[in-house]
Every structure is written in C-alpha cells, then in structure tokens.
Amino acid sequence: MAAAPTPDMKKHDLVVIGAGPGGYVAAIRAAQLGLDVACIEKDPRLGGTCLRIGCIPSKALLESSELFHETKHTFAGHGIVAKDVQLDLKAMLARKDGVVDALTKGIAGLFKKNKITRYEGLGRLAGGTQVEVVDAQGQLSARLEGKHVLIATGSTSSTLKGIELDGERVGTSTEALAWPAVPQHLVVIGAGAIGLELGSVWCRLGAKVTVLEYLDRILPANDAEIAKEAQKILAKQGLEFRLGVKVTGARKDKDGALVTIEGQEPIRCDRVLVSVGRKPHTDGLGLEKVGIALDARGRIPVDAHYATSAKGVYAIGDVIPGPMLAHKAEEEGVACVEHIVTGYGHVNYDAIPNVVYTHPEVAGVGKTEEELVAAGIPYRKGAFPYMANGRAKALGANEGKVKILAHKDTDRILGVHIVGARAGDLIAEAVAAIEFGASSEDLARTSHAHPTLAEVMKEAALAVDGRALHI
Numbered sequence: 001m002a003a004a005p006t007p008d009m010k011k012h013d014l015v016v017i018g019a020g021p022g023g024y025v026a027a028i029r030a031a032q033l034g035l036d037v038a039c040i041e042k043d044p045r046l047g048g049t050c051l052r053i054g055c056i057p058s059k060a061l062l063e064s065s066e067l068f069h070e071t072k073h074t075f076a077g078h079g080i081v082a083k084d085v086q087l088d089l090k091a092m093l094a095r096k097d098g099v100v101d102a103l104t105k106g107i108a109g110l111f112k113k114n115k116i117t118r119y120e121g122l123g124r125l126a127g128g129t130q131v132e133v134v135d136a137q138g139q140l141s142a143r144l145e146g147k148h149v150l151i152a153t154g155s156t157s158s159t160l161k162g163i164e165l166d167g168e169r170v171g172t173s174t175e176a177l178a179w180p181a182v183p184q185h186l187v188v189i190g191a192g193a194i195g196l197e198l199g200s201v202w203c204r205l206g207a208k209v210t211v212l213e214y215l216d217r218i219l220p221a222n223d224a225e226i227a228k229e230a231q232k233i234l235a236k237q238g239l240e241f242r243l244g245v246k247v248t249g250a251r252k253d254k255d256g257a258l259v260t261i262e263g264q265e266p267i268r269c270d271r272v273l274v275s276v277g278r279k280p281h282t283d284g285l286g287l288e289k290v291g292i293a294l295d296a297r298g299r300i301p302v303d304a305h306y307a308t309s310a311k312g313v314y315a316i317g318d319v320i321p322g323p324m325l326a327h328k329a330e331e332e333g334v335a336c337v338e339h340i341v342t343g344y345g346h347v348n349y350d351a352i353p354n355v356v357y358t359h360p361e362v363a364g365v366g367k368t369e370e371e372l373v374a375a376g377i378p379y380r381k382g383a384f385p386y387m388a389n390g391r392a393k394a395l396g397a398n399e400g401k402v403k404i405l406a407h408k409d410t411d412r413i414l415g416v417h418i419v420g421a422r423a424g425d426l427i428a429e430a431v432a433a434i435e436f437g438a439s440s441e442d443l444a445r446t447s448h449a450h451p452t453l454a455e456v457m458k459e460a461a462l463a464v465d466g467r468a469l470h471i
C-alpha cells in the first residue's frame, strides 16, 4: 500500500492547541483582534474538560440532585406536600448530557462566527512554530505553521501509587459523572473541590459517602476557618469525613471495591472516586522538539506574558503554574493574545476567585487569613453570619458567613471568604472590589438592595470596623 501523501503546510497567524476554556477563549479573542486563527482539538466536541467532563456536567448534576433532595426533604417546611418523590437517574444523566451537548455546539457556532479554522486531532509540536495534527487512526492529517503557537492542553486526573483505576468500581470524576446507579457506599479519596462536589451529588441521591483526606482539614486551598465551617455543614448533610488518613491503595474486589488505609482497617464499598488533584497534560505534545523542559511538577514554565523558552510558543491554563481553574485559563488566554497583538495584556492573580459548588457554596478571593499571618501583613477582620440576614431567613439559608480581611493601616481589602448560599455569585462583588483596590469602608458605604444576600457582604465590611448593624 502506498504511503499517505504528506499534507501541505497550512499557514495561520496563531495555532492554538486545545479547545478548553483557555484555548477556545484565546482563539476567539485573537480572531476579534484580526488574527487568522487555527485551533486543534482531539475531541469532536469543543470546550475541553470543563464543558465535557468537568465544571458543566458536574454543575448540571449538582443542580438536579439538589432539587431532588429539596423536594424530598425541605418542601414540607415551606408547606408544600410532595408525595412519592422518585429518582429517575437515567433522565437526570440524560439532562446533564443535553446541557453539555448544547454548550459544546455553542462553541462550534462561536468558532464559525469568528472564522476560526478547526482541526480535529492531536496537536504536536514539530519544531519552530510548526504543529502537526494526528487523527484518531494515528495518521498525520494536517501540517500547520503559525506565526505564534499557544499550548492550552489542560490537565488530567492524578492518581496515587497503589490505586488501580478500572473505570468501573474505582474511577475519577469522569466516571463519577455517569455512574448508572446510585452507589450504596461511595468512598471519596481527597477532600478538594471535586471530591466534595461529586460526593455531595451522590450523597443527595442516597449514597452513604465517606471522604478520606490526608490532611487534617478539607479544601486545602481555601481559608481554614471557612473550610472548617463548610465541613461542619456538609457533615450535617451526611458526608462522613475522616481526616488525617493516608490511603495506600484502592482496587476492584469481587462485586465492590476495597480501599486500604495506613494503620487502619480497610474499607469495603461499592464505588471509589479518586479526587487527589490533577496534573498538566503534556503527553505526546512534542515539547522536546522545541526544547521546552517541564518544571518539577510537570508544568510548562512561562514568563509574565506566557512565553515559553521556545520562540513564538506560548502556554496558558492548567499546563502552567497556578490554580487549575477554567476562568484563570480564560483570563490568561485573553492576556496572552492581547499581549501578542497589542503589547498589553495582564492577569491580576490576586483577583481570581475560586468557588466550590457544594450546598451551600464555598467561595474566596485574595489572601486567606493563614497567608496574611504567614506573610506578617497586619489586618483587620470582619465577619457576618447569614443567620442574621432577612433574605437568608426567607430562603431557609441560615448557614454560613462572609469574612472580609482588610489591611490594618490602609483598610484595602486583601481577601474575602464565604461559605453560604450563592457564595459563588456573591464573591463577584468582592472580586470587583479587589480589582478596583477598594477599602472595606468603600464596601460598607455601598448601598446593597434589601432584602438580598448581598447585604451579608455589606455587614461583614461594616464589621471590619466593628459597626455591623444587624447583629
């Protein structure tokens, strides 16, 4: 059989590898700025981990499972009688798939509108700013040359020594988004965002959930006081936390799974979710072809403008240092291409929020109290509980609080941390405040509509100066 002809070299201003939130947003922004953009994605659906197997499907299931749980347990408190509430898991999963499908198609539409050339296959660097596309059959399907190349290949789930992922009994978030039946007993390894969000989903649908965490606290990236409060609330909902335990293995065992723990009895269960972090995705990318060396944690080192050590090659998102968050990748993608085209482009990492979509949500921006103490920065702290807010009472959302940390001398807001209903929406005000260099006094003097949960933010800002009104 004759060898397949080598494809002709196609030229573009920018070649983006990966169509996750970092890559596809960078591609759109570059097209807006007038560049001829190509984007390579191995999956037929655009949107990356976030849209296909991460943020979006998990939020769909969090919403559905919360509705199910509320209908069963809290409607009665509102005087609503809901009898014989049943779970149709198949329909719930189908709805989630529908949400994902609509959004990934939406991105394909945005690509068309912005005249971005899409290449389906695996992108790999081929020297200089050349990139090859390899199709699902392993054939070279396209050869591209960009004036600039942007790596936005994201991350994949990490695992631990001793864990035998089989995709059925012992799996990662990918499988936990599609289990066909509610586990009787789910063991979650790792109390980060993924473990708590998906642990919550299956707990609400009826599973017994045990969360095993190596550290003596949950949500290690969040403010410790807020994480502790979140743990109390989630424990009341039925999540069983075992902190300070070192998991040494997990494997399929007969018709269930076995999780082994250092110095303790093993746990038998029917499903295991491994959520111990994610690692940068650089396999098969051909970094060696352009002389890019990874750092000790497998990340691509970049300068302040996302340039790698290879001329014309940039990287953003989960493959570079920093929190692995979709919106962080988006900001970096925009800043990177804006800098390429205009010479300007910057991300304020002090104003990147993080949200954990449990019920209630946990959100934060800026420095945690521990970080301020460690850095010796003098601060004042104001906190206000949801319990004392009228709207929270009406909603039945009494749990949680807002905590604001402001510089002791300048009053500039340094960090805002929330556990409570709609924390993920409330944090936006704090992000804007930090972005504009606001003081706690600025927030305290800003009118907040009554009755809203946002008033908890205002009261916490007043509390920084010891003058909260409603407590």
Ligand code: NAI
Residues within 6 Å of the ligand: 160, 189, 190, 191, 192, 193, 194, 195, 197, 212, 213, 214, 215, 218, 219, 220, 245, 246, 247, 248, 274, 275, 276, 277, 278, 323, 324, 325, 354, 355, 356, 357
């Ligand atoms: P994570 O890094 O947030 O948490 C992993 C947890 O596993 C840590 O608490 C760690 O101490 C624990 N752990 C590690 N080894 C262990 C062991 N041997 N035994 C028991 N516990 C162990 O990782 P996660 O939750 O898997 O999330 C991965 C990434 O995805 C994170 O960067 C996260 O921020 C991001 N993500 C963000 C979401 C959001 O913003 N809502 C949602 C989902 C993921």
